[in-house]
Amino acid sequence: MSVNVRIVLVNTTHPGNIGGVARAMKNMKFEELHLVAPKKFPHPNADARASGATDLLESAVIHETLEDAIADCQLVVGTSARGRHIPWPIVDPRELASIVSPIMTDKKVAIVFGREDRGLTNEELHLCHHHVHIPSNEAFSSLNLAAAVQVITYELRMASLYAEQNAVHKPQWGTDWDIDLADSADLERLFAHMEQTLIDIDFLDPDSPRQLMPRLRRLYLRSLLDKVEVNVLRGILTATQKQVKE
Amino acid sequence: MSVNVRIVLVNTTHPGNIGGVARAMKNMKFEELHLVAPKKFPHPNADARASGATDLLESAVIHETLEDAIADCQLVVGTSARGRHIPWPIVDPRELASIVSPIMTDKKVAIVFGREDRGLTNEELHLCHHHVHIPSNEAFSSLNLAAAVQVITYELRMASLYAEQNAVHKPQWGTDWDIDLADSADLERLFAHMEQTLIDIDFLDPDSPRQLMPRLRRLYLRSLLDKVEVNVLRGILTATQKQVKE
CATH class of the missing domain: 1.10.8.590 (Helicase, Ruva Protein; domain 3)
Structure with a gap:
């Protein structure tokens, strides 16, 4: 299955996090990494954290602006903390997957992640069709960038796997019993x-x-x-x- | 809601990963971290990656053996790659959450994660009631330890949030056990x-x-x-x- 989901990182500060994102993406079988004005890239810390997903770093596309990075996409989703100034359609990662999964083989979808310290600006969020919020602990809500990408891409992968397996006989105990x-x-x-x-x-x-x-x-x-x-x-x-x- | 889910890390090599796990846990509102014979702990790299979740590192319980770490738990789940010698009941993280979520406030549950390079041994896996497998890319399947904990704890949190919304209590085995x-x-x-x-x-x-x-x-x-x-x-x-x- 070829998917057209693009992970877009805006203004990432730590190159190690870009590597961590590449690894998380490849673990979940996503390949298209786009970077908007990364602070330091390429960088050895990115390669180290990528741990075998350096092919995604090598093929990463670098843009000067978010507008450029999403220009050809039909669905753009921005990651957001809750409680932004203007309410926007907001979904959790599972709801996002139910929206994206049916269209991700024939539409171009971008999922946009902001800066480590302060996420996406309101202007950037307003470029997005939907916002997605990971329902983290209110008292300790900020996920590591690679962890956030891991959760979102995991949900997308689960949705596509469940869609493939739907109505398929599920073997005993979830494994092929001998x-x-x-x-x-x-x-x-x-x-x-x-x-x-x-x-x-x-x-x-x-x-x-x-x-x-x-x-x-x-x-x-x-x-x-x-x-x-x-x-x-x-x-x-x-x-x-x-x-x-x- | 107080939960009794214990995250158990066996023989972790890199202390930074222990810090990453603590952050992932706290993001998803889990607190009980148990370490079986960590190679280096405490360690400044653990504190750095924990990024504000150092309280979980300070309260982490260290054991010499996995048996000690799980002795008082009623449900023990081991993380596993597929294709072990003897098939064992295996669930994906979502199925795991549907099993654990109804009992995690009144039973003690341990979720056990293995070494960075080779996971849990067969002997360790045979201490577990169930195995859980994150359905990653077959060609690049090994998640970072903190990323794996992030996915599992995210699923548990989603299940408990969804369960709160549905207010359905599903007792053990679909009936009140005596x-x-x-x-x-x-x-x-x-x-x-x-x-x-x-x-x-x-x-x-x-x-x-x-x-x-x-x-x-x-x-x-x-x-x-x-x-x-x-x-x-x-x-x-x-x-x-x-x-x-x-």
Whole structure:
């Protein structure tokens, strides 16, 4: 999937943060980095923090103004703290992803991040269709620049992955399980074997069974056992029965 | 809202990353930082990257082993790359948040992050109930440690903010559970007892253990055992050991 999402950094002070942004972007499979008047770039600190994403730094496009950086984009979103002077349509990163994800393969989208110390100016924010706000701790709200890019690009990636997987069968436990699940007949044989073994070792009194078997059934049933696990448990039961004193 | 989510960093090499994690946590309103055998801590690089979250560094709890760091936790989640030897229940950060968010005010939850270069060992991962994987770019999958913590804590914060809005309380297993969940120390005692019993009944050969204990750990851990269930299982183990022929 090729995406047209451009990350735009305005007036970044620390080149290390540009490197951190490149790494965060590449982790989430985004490639287009645009820089508006960075203070120091290129710079060894950027390369160091990029940690293997230096290709994004090499292909980064540098602009003198934000207007230039977003000129060919159909959707521009600015990152913002809350409580700006004029209320603007503001979304959280998840809502942003639901807006951007359906259009990001055929429209050009820019997501604009401001300066480390004071973000975007009102004039810059007013160039944007929407504002996005990461709902951080009100008492400690300022994220590191690379962390903010990580959160936004993560949400975009999740939205596109979920869109791809929609209506696709989700495998057991969220991973490809290597073994078929046990069927009900397997499980009933297991429980019968378990009950007999517990009687054999004098743990279960058939005249006063209490809630022992229901508790064990609940435990094993909610695990959704696979066939190998059932065989392992039955092997343990058989080995236990061999130990029983006559 | 007070939350009981503990971020556990195992064997971190670069103290700057510990500072970055503290900042990411505080941005998302998490406070409990636990460190297992950090290479260098405290350290000025940690303070610098924490950027105002030094209170979390000062209150960080240092442990010698991961077992100590999670002993009193009822839910332990390890961060993992995909494709481990034995499949384990694996969730993405959003699914993790849906599991953790309903219980994070009254259960102790640990989320465990591994070393910068090679994550958690299989043994460490086998201490965890679930694994979480951030669905990063397959070709460039390794997130910076602070970025990974940022993504996970962001998802937890979003889930709790959304949950507050919906005011829906989703109890454990979709029903009111009658018994407290076992904590990690209970479970480790159970597994030690189980392993010894399996050796006693000649089912487990300590010289050739194969994948038996990992398979059993996976089975019981994904059930999220409660304290009565642990007692029942240990009772069965003790009754089994009494049968062992001399």
